[in-house]
Amino acid sequence: MVKLNARNNRQRSIGTKLFLITFIGIVLLVSVLGVVSYSLSKQIIKDEVSQAQQQTLGMAADKMDATLSSFTGLTRQMLIDKELQAQFNNINSSSTGTYEKVAMETNIRGKLDSVRASNPSIGSLRLIPKSLNKSRIISSSGASSADMNDAIKADLEQVLKADGEVVFIATKAKGLFGFASEPSFAVARLLKNMKQRDSEYIIIMEFPVKLLSETFSKLNFGEGGSMTILTADEKVVYSSDAALEIGAAGPAHTSGQLVVRQPSAVTGWTLEGTSLTKQLLTRTNTILILTFAMCGLAAFVAVLIGYYLVRLVARPLAVIFGLMKEAENGNLTVRAANKGNDEIARLGGSFNRMMQQIGSLVNETNDSARQVTDRAERLIEVSRTMRHSSQHIDDATGQIANGAMQLAHEAEKGMESVDTIRNTMEEVASTNEGLNVSSDRFQSASREAATQMVTLVGLTDETAQKSHQLLTRIHQLKNSTASIRKLLDVMNAIARQTNILSLNASIEAARSGAAGKGFMVVAEEIRQLAEQSKQSIVTVSDMTNQIEQEMEATIAELQSVAPLLQEQSSAVNTAASTFSHMENQMNQVMQEISSSTSSIHQLGEMQKFLVLTISNVSAVSEQSAAASMEVASLTKEQLSISGELYELSKQLESLSANLHGQLMKFTT
Structure with missing residues (x-):
């Protein structure tokens, strides 16, 4: 039973409460700050890398557009070439002989070869009649055979619908006509002839896909990252990832990837850059490790602070509590060590003065008891005087009891006011912590903006x-x-x-x-x-x-x-x-x-001491009221038996002896 009470006292100890509040508050604050810093750093790194990759992808798109724009310019030159238009008219004229048509086709093929020679990036050039007649196709030297299947005709129909505008044909695994040795894409335009619409041809410039590889060779999206070019219907035109096939659907993305996209103003295609978020956020692991380390350090510091608070507040209070227990058992010689000038030291001084006064009161009461035994004979003589004095004592005791009750009531009001102050201080402290976190975030944002x-x-x-x-x-x-x-x-x-x-x-x-x-x-x-x-x-x-x-x-x-x-x-x-x-x-x-x-924390400590002091005052007031009521009762009883004082004098001697025996229990 004694061990159980000791454990309960430890749980109710103010030192234990102070230690737990300090420890939990410090560790929780450091943990929250660490987690928030870790989350913010991850998001900032993601945003910065995404912006940098978007800029890189934009420059790559501009570079590709500039390269392909030069080839669209070549098709525009052929569109305005009057001599070429005249040769198209003559070839399709029924009055032109076969020999002359062959000579004109040879001349046109020579022009195509000269264009290809001046632009080594061009794989092949073809002039396809508007009627899509395979036998009348004019190709540059080294061009593969042309097979007019349904897929090719569909692409050429798109060129015809463009009505003279440039059309970019997506990459095919074996070229546009299915006989190339490597994947290639094409630039096509209808060479319009306003005088003779039947003599219109489609110019097709075919480029190996390695042209795009060379253009994007210096782009780097990190380990596991890739760069892909997609058509409007999300088909692959080019990809640095060998796992993606040409013409297949675009890559599927997961939550662990950072994806940026940039449209091409010339081709209508979309450049897509993909990188692994895990690789980007490797450096944030240092912040997480530092957070755990700071939590451990905060726990250690909290233990030291809690131990200091226990030694500063709880131990002196426990000593005073033990002295009061001894005084309760009759030892009025106990005194508290009065060191320092703080509230606890002043409380110890008040306790010492109280015990000294109680000891003096006991000594005086003991002397009075002996005197009562000696002067019992004189009680009869002074009974009348005592009756009047007892009446006055009764009145004074009632006033003292009322005053003590009012003092206890005022102490309770003081307790309520102190609780209100404590709640207000806790709200202010919570508000300050929120302001501190918000200020930290604003400071980080200002530093980043600078x-x-x-x-x-x-x-x-x-x-x-x-x-x-x-x-x-x-x-x-x-x-x-x-x-x-x-x-x-x-x-x-x-x-x-x-x-x-x-x-x-x-x-x-x-x-x-x-x-x-x-x-x-x-x-x-x-x-x-x-x-x-x-x-x-x-x-x-x-x-x-x-x-x-x-x-x-x-x-x-x-x-x-x-x-x-x-x-x-x-x-x-x-x-x-x-x-x-x-x-x-x-x-x-x-x-x-x-x-x-x-x-605010210092005010909280002072408030706790004030609560303890008011509680002591309230307890003393209640004890004083009870004592006053008891004295009043005794006074009334004394008034009722004053007439029988003589008969009870011997009983008074006996009571005086008993009182002396009880007072001897107190050590002064």
């Missing part, structure tokens, strides 16, 4: 520098176009001279009669060659004029962009300074919140 502003300043300066370099190169290109124009003037003059020479040769051949017919044929061919050269020079001259106009417009745009870049750089620098100032202000706010929280 870092981003510094990066943005660097990018803005780099953009301004690149714009200046681009403007310089455009000026150089403009000078080059002037040189080209001079060269065209020289070639035009040569063409005129060649035409004049062919005319003179024809005249001389006519004068020579039958002997000059062969020479006349040669002169006619030279004249036609001069005419063709003249047409080509006109075409090149027009294109040169268009390039010069576009360069002028580009120079104007770049010159207007430069002031905007300067304003942007100034604004970004101002924003970076603002974020830095905000971070300093938040540091001051966090310091003030920490100081407020510490003060």
